[in-house]
Amino acid sequence: MSEITLNAEVRKTVGKKLNALRAQGKVPGIYYGHGQSNIPVTLSELALKPLYKTSATHVINLKLDDGSSHICILRDIQFDPLTDRPVHFDLFGLNAEEELTIDVPVVLKGTPQGVKDGGTLQHVIHRLRVSCLPKYIPDHIEVNVESLKINTSIHVKELVIPNVTILENENSTVAAVVPPTILKEPEPGVPAAAETVAEPEVIARGKKPEEGAEAEAPEGGKEKKEAKKEG
DSSP states (O other), X not given: OXXXXXXXXXXXXXGGGHHHHHHTTEEEEEEEOTXXXXXXXXXXXXXXXXXXXXXXOEEXXXXXXXXXXXXXXXXXXXXXXXXXXXXXXEEXXXXXXXXXXXXXXXXXXXXXXXXXXXXXXXXXXXXXXXXXXXXXOOSOEEEEOTTOOTTEEEEGGGXXXXXXXXXXXTTOEEEEEXXXXXXXXXXXXXXXXXXXXXHHHHHHHHHHXXXXXXXXXXXXXXXXXXXXXHO
């Protein structure tokens, strides 16, 4: 478990004024925890970046300008859909004696034998939800895939992480090696059967009713006219 120290300010700005704060390169956030009061805070966008531009889970030592310190983790972060810049974040305070639920990145290690044989490695689960005490939070969960052959996979139930309970379905696939995709090409000079049959059928079905209708209409009209003359 790695730790990052962040220096933040207690935030007094709220509501619509937050946009002015963001224009200054600062991101508003909130610190909260079980049995603790919520603390509005603000961080520079640059200081926040290491928390989400990473494949590891970090415990944060949050130091505020009022002199207080708090151990926490990044619980959530929201981004602007147009600019993809962070607009808000949540920090969750940790209790050393209280288990927490957290999503931990999954990192695959090694080159599978199945890939060397022409297969393709599929990384199915990128983050695993686990439960543990704060001191046992792993930076990431490393899965060795070197032994995977074509048509073999690694499931959640095969992972063993000391002092950590995995909360995912034990039968879920974490990673697998699948066979290469082979596209069968048509033989030279032999047109596809579907193309040679389907096209005339469509034309025939489109024209026959129209031709029949055109042929019958004059005859029907002529018979009616002759009937009137006879009458």
